[in-house]
Amino acid sequence: MKTTMNSSEKELDRIGGEAKLIVYHDxxxxxxxxxxxxxxxxxxxxxxxxxxxxxxxxxxxxxxGICHAAHGIASAEAFENALGIMPxxxxxxxxxxxxxxNRIQSHLYHLLLIIPDIVGRENMASHVLECIQLLxxxxxxxxxxxxxxxxxxxIVIGGVLKPPSEAxxxxxxxxxxxxxxxxDKLRHKLVELSDNNKYVEELDKHQLxxxxxxxxxxxxxGDRYNVDPDKVTTMRYEEYRGKHDGKLLSSTLxxxxxxxxxxxxxxxxxxxxxxxxxxxxxxxxxxRFNEIELALDRVKxxxxxxxxxxPFRTTTVIYGYGRGVGVYEAPRGTxxxxxxxxxxxxxxxxxxxxPTMFNIPVMERSLKxxxxxxxxxxxxxxxxxxxxxxxxxxx
Amino acid sequence: MVVKALLIDLGGCEGCPIAILRSxxxxxxxxxxxxxxxxxxxxxxxxxxxxxxxxxxxxxxxIIEELKKIREKTEIMIAxxxxxxxxxxxxxxxxxxxxxPDHRVYQPxxxxxxxxxxxxxxxxAPQIIKTLIDNLIHRPGPFLRVFAAVAKAKxxxxxxxxxxxxxxxxxxxCGACVLSCPTGALHMVEKKPDxxxxxxxxxxxxxxxxxRASQILLSRFPSQVKIVTREV
Numbered sequence: 001m002k003t004t005m006n007s008s009e010k011e012l013d014r015i016g017g018e019a020k021l022i023v024y025h026d027x028x029x030x031x032x033x034x035x036x037x038x039x040x041x042x043x044x045x046x047x048x049x050x051x052x053x054x055x056x057x058x059x060x061x062x063x064x065g066i067c068h069a070a071h072g073i074a075s076a077e078a079f080e081n082a083l084g085i086m087p088x089x090x091x092x093x094x095x096x097x098x099x100x101x102n103r104i105q106s107h108l109y110h111l112l113l114i115i116p117d118i119v120g121r122e123n124m125a126s127h128v129l130e131c132i133q134l135l136x137x138x139x140x141x142x143x144x145x146x147x148x149x150x151x152x153x154x155i156v157i158g159g160v161l162k163p164p165s166e167a168x169x170x171x172x173x174x175x176x177x178x179x180x181x182x183x184d185k186l187r188h189k190l191v192e193l194s195d196n197n198k199y200v201e202e203l204d205k206h207q208l209x210x211x212x213x214x215x216x217x218x219x220x221x222g223d224r225y226n227v228d229p230d231k232v233t234t235m236r237y238e239e240y241r242g243k244h245d246g247k248l249l250s251s252t253l254x255x256x257x258x259x260x261x262x263x264x265x266x267x268x269x270x271x272x273x274x275x276x277x278x279x280x281x282x283x284x285x286x287x288r289f290n291e292i293e294l295a296l297d298r299v300k301x302x303x304x305x306x307x308x309x310x311p312f313r314t315t316t317v318i319y320g321y322g323r324g325v326g327v328y329e330a331p332r333g334t335x336x337x338x339x340x341x342x343x344x345x346x347x348x349x350x351x352x353x354x355p356t357m358f359n360i361p362v363m364e365r366s367l368k369x370x371x372x373x374x375x376x377x378x379x380x381x382x383x384x385x386x387x388x389x390x391x392x393x394x395x
Numbered sequence: 396m397v398v399k400a401l402l403i404d405l406g407g408c409e410g411c412p413i414a415i416l417r418s419x420x421x422x423x424x425x426x427x428x429x430x431x432x433x434x435x436x437x438x439x440x441x442x443x444x445x446x447x448x449x450x451x452x453x454x455x456x457x458i459i460e461e462l463k464k465i466r467e468k469t470e471i472m473i474a475x476x477x478x479x480x481x482x483x484x485x486x487x488x489x490x491x492x493x494x495x496p497d498h499r500v501y502q503p504x505x506x507x508x509x510x511x512x513x514x515x516x517x518x519x520a521p522q523i524i525k526t527l528i529d530n531l532i533h534r535p536g537p538f539l540r541v542f543a544a545v546a547k548a549k550x551x552x553x554x555x556x557x558x559x560x561x562x563x564x565x566x567x568x569c570g571a572c573v574l575s576c577p578t579g580a581l582h583m584v585e586k587k588p589d590x591x592x593x594x595x596x597x598x599x600x601x602x603x604x605x606x607r608a609s610q611i612l613l614s615r616f617p618s619q620v621k622i623v624t625r626e627v
Binding site for chain 1: 404405406407408409410411412413414416417419420423431432433434436450452454455457458483484485487488489490491492493494495498501517518521577578579580591593594596
């Protein structure tokens with residue numbers, strides 16, 4: 001860590017992507033903080049212009065290797081909204097299961113990154129390996145119902161491309177029960193260890209900023225009617241925070257909902273739809289622990305009730321002009337995809353707002369007042385996803 | 396022998412780093428992995444192998460300088476995943492997007508520094524890492540020569556497969572390409588593969604998977620195989 005006077009700058013490790021944290025402090029407490037993404041902007045919104053929707057679904061899934069299916073589903077939802085179609089019930093159910101397995105993958109990957117904070121660097125190795133094993137088991141389920149462990153090709157406009165075989169479904173269910181058992185053990189161990197951890201103790205005392213609202217549209221899937229997609233605004237990071245030493249160039253935008261800052265993610269979802277009342281910083285991680293369990297139960301319920309003989313995809317899709325929005329509850333919070341199609345059904349406008357864009361202002365404000373030693377852990381608690389955040393234009 | 400390896404991502408989607416991390420339980424005794432994801436990345440020490448994932452943004456000088464430095468610190472550099480190996484989806488990038496409209500040009504790693512092996516896949520299966528490490532430590536097989544050739548080819552896609560194999564009559568209709576395609580862009584039509592062009596993301600997996608196409612790669616780009624030489 002490079003320290004000058006009373007500010008310090010650190011390249012963050014153990015988060016999804018590349019970013020640095022600049023902290024101003026008086027040697028004890030953090031006075032102000034800047035979270036700056038440094039990953040290059042690949043520009044997926046420009047990349048998909050003029051393309052066929054089939055390509056767009058495959059492309060946007062490659063924005064992120066952590067929440068791939070979430071982008072795929074939000075994009076498919078946006079196209080379906082624009083073209084006026086809906087997936088059949090079984091397709092919708094299977095898609096929800098694919099999305100939830102992606103949520104579990106993402107939360108487990110985040111757990112892997114945060115384990116050293118809970119158990120300490122010296123004891124991390126065995127827990128990290130255990131967590132990877134669990135992730136591998138979940139990926140097996142994704143192969144069976146999504147078609148691939150990452151960027152699942154089964155997500156298509158109108159539903160799901162291929163249903164699993166009967167044997168595949170049985171195996172997926174067996175794996176889910178197994179994962180649940182193993183996860184319960186791991187969680188129990190980690191929660192026990194976190195009880196006597198000084199980081200956790202401090203994080204549990206600090207509350208989320210009072211001005212931060214909550215944003216979530218559904219507990220498991222996403223619902224464009226539970227939020228108002230027109231109330232989302234975005235701006236450049238520099239417009240929001242001002243330039244830092246006159247040279248700051250963050251590769252992210254910041255998003256607001258209804259003009260205010262909002263926290264999106266597991267804690268918000270549980271708070272709005274499950275009556276979860278905790279608002280401390282550590283509650284962000286507690287909610288994530290709870291969500292893995294809820295998601296596993298829900299996937300089991302969905303897969304047990306799927307009728308393999310029913311249609312999984314709407315086959316009559318007529319491509320033409322249309323505008324639509326897809327809202328989906330990605331692992332890190334509410335994800336918006338906006339699309340406009342030309343008369344030929346090609347993309348003429350595409351915009352994406354990801355949850356990390358909402359969370360950056362909340363994260364920076366949460367940092368104020370915490371001790372310097374714990375500052376680095378806080379961005380990790382919000383689980384920022386830089387690959388996602390660096391690819392969007394203003395709406 | 397325990398191989399000292401570094402995993403570095405240049406701004407990809409994180410899917411490939413996860414694939415490498417996922418391989419760890421099977422190779423924990425063979426590899427000492429340093430990575431930002433594990434909190435132990437150290438760019439000041441020397442490595443036997445460096446796995447580079449993600450494309451290189453030519454407009455970001457910082458990344459190019461970092462990449463050149465890393466090249467000097469390692470014996471073997473492996474471009475892992477399609478973006479790093481052959482460009483993949485980033486072959487479609489055109490720049491012009493807020494907040495960094497200047498990020499316009501993306502290239503595979505081999506366009507900037509010398510790469511020893513390039514492994515396409517979106518993402519490649521974690522199982523490949525174990526075989527790769529085994530090959531690099533003690534038994535270099537033909538497997539390695541194909542990936543050395545890909546590092547020189549720099550771009551591969553479903554179109555190349557059609558041009559070189561299907562249209563030239565070399566295809567035996569085995570279907571390996573169809574199974575390998577991560578987007579389902581290839582399907583069999585009258586016992587020969589056909590490309591759904593809108594779905595091809597130029598990852599190059601099909602070309603490397605095809606038993607005939609990989610032979611073409613070997614003859615077009617004959618390469619020396621490099622293995623880990625450090626004795627422990």
